[in-house]
């Protein structure tokens with residue numbers, strides 16, 4: 001492994017300055033559970049690794065009237081241990097609690113999961129379904145990018161040299177809403193998703209009709225996918241098997257998987273249809289309380 005400097009800044013400005021100085025020869029270190037594996041495999045030649053865990057802003061998790069703010073360095077266990085997050089954002093908790101095992105979850109977070117940009121990232125679909133937004137800082141200022149636009153290819157994102165993800169902002173869930181995420185893996189745990197589906201739905205006051213829906217897919221394309229047509233098909237429809245089957249079929253159409261050692265195109269598309277139906281039903285159940 002190429003030798004690199006370990007830098008532990010305590011402010012965003014300091015972190016951005018080091019990132020800017022080294023350009024693409026520097027990388028932020030959140031939990032390190034992807035970064036160290038890739039550095040060891042010589043995926044990059046790094047001069048500096050910038051530990052973000054001493055920057056208070058990046059280590060803050062908060063839930064208030066505006067929604068949920070997840071600092072880029074907040075580990076998964078803090079997400080699923082927070083009772084407000086569990087009550088209001090169960091789909092995000094579904095994702096955070098299946099990333100690796102307890103050791104990984106004590107270091108790794110949703111920020112690192114997003115910046116790593118694996119198509120199989122388990123934390124990403126529920127964030128997309130919830131219309132989350134990434135807040136990014138660099139030496140020129142700050143900008144916001146919708147999470148569904150953040151990943152541009154396997155291991156590729158909108159981040160440029162000198163950019164630092166500061167936080168992920170998730171809007172407050174609407175009344176009568178519910179969300180859920182699941183994946184299919186051939187083992188019980190600690191595996192890469194063959195397919196994953198995240199769903200967010202809003203029901204009307206009767207709980208019998210969909211007001212809106214958003215559906216996002218993992219592991220069935222070069223990036224996590226917002227299946228817009230599938231989610232939009234729910235709007236104004238009654239909650240019944242037919243509505244859900246139409247959305248699930250549209251989600252299947254939105255999937256563009258490849259065949260690899262973990263699954264075939266047909267298997268993955270079939271999984272998307274089945275998992276979408278299940279996750280819509282689970283989100284509805286949660287929306288109804």
Ligand SMILES: Cc1cc2nc3c(=O)[nH]c(=O)nc-3n(C[C@H](O)[C@H](O)[C@H](O)COP(=O)(O)OP(=O)(O)OC[C@H]3O[C@@H](n4cnc5c(N)ncnc54)[C@H](O)[C@@H]3O)c2cc1C
Nearest residue numbers: 027030031032033034035100108109112113115121122165
């Ligand atoms: C044993 C094991 C099991 C795993 N199981 C799963 C699983 O089930 N599901 C799953 O999705 N993943 C899994 N992973 C992969 C990994 O744990 C997750 O992707 C995790 O969420 C990464 O988070 P991290 O904080 O460790 O990121 P890091 O490794 O610290 O960073 C990941 C990437 O993001 C960049 N980065 C980090 N923070 C920032 C920032 N603030 N701004 C800009 N760039 C940044 C880093 O430079 C690096 O390129 C597993 C890994 C291991 C080792």
